[in-house]
Amino acid sequence: MFFNYNRKESKVYPTKNLERRMLPKILCAAGFVALAVVSGAASADTAAASAVAQIEPTQGNKAKGVVEFTQEGDKMHIVIKLSGLTPGLHGFHIHEKGDCSAPDASSAGGHFNPSGVQHGDPMHGTHHLGDLSQLTANAAGEVQLEETLPGITLGTGPNNIVGRSLIVHAGPDDYKAQPAGNSGARVACGVIKAK
Ligand SMILES: [Cu+2]
């Protein structure tokens, strides 16, 4: 425990010191030099700390928006902002392939399911890792939601969601039907990209 704590500290402080040392240089140097310093520091990170998916409508639909992911320890904070939906419930999942190119987003494949289990309710019992809580669009067809989930990660390990996709469905997810909860057509799709 104590040893781990010390290791964490030694990881954090050099970065802060580096930033402090760099500050006078950034203030004095030309803009492009400052940019080079900042991007160099960012690329030293081993895993993405945040990711974003630009959600675009599939053919014949209007749903779109932005979903942002931020890793907070062993949890993932998710901020969802969507519009152009029909009011009511919409199934919402991470699908295994980061490919929204098909007009119906079938190119995104099935639900992200690294542990090979059945589809279900993310809050109760067995479910795909990619099964997210379904969304409720208000009367204006909008969703604004923040939630924190365990399990999914950014950039490392079998539970990494960077390079996969988010799909919004036309109807509610019954959390029972296999393999996907019977939530109807894919009305919007977005690839999850590291920030
Ligand atoms: Cu889905």
Ligand SMILES: [Zn+2]
């Ligand atoms: Zn599922």
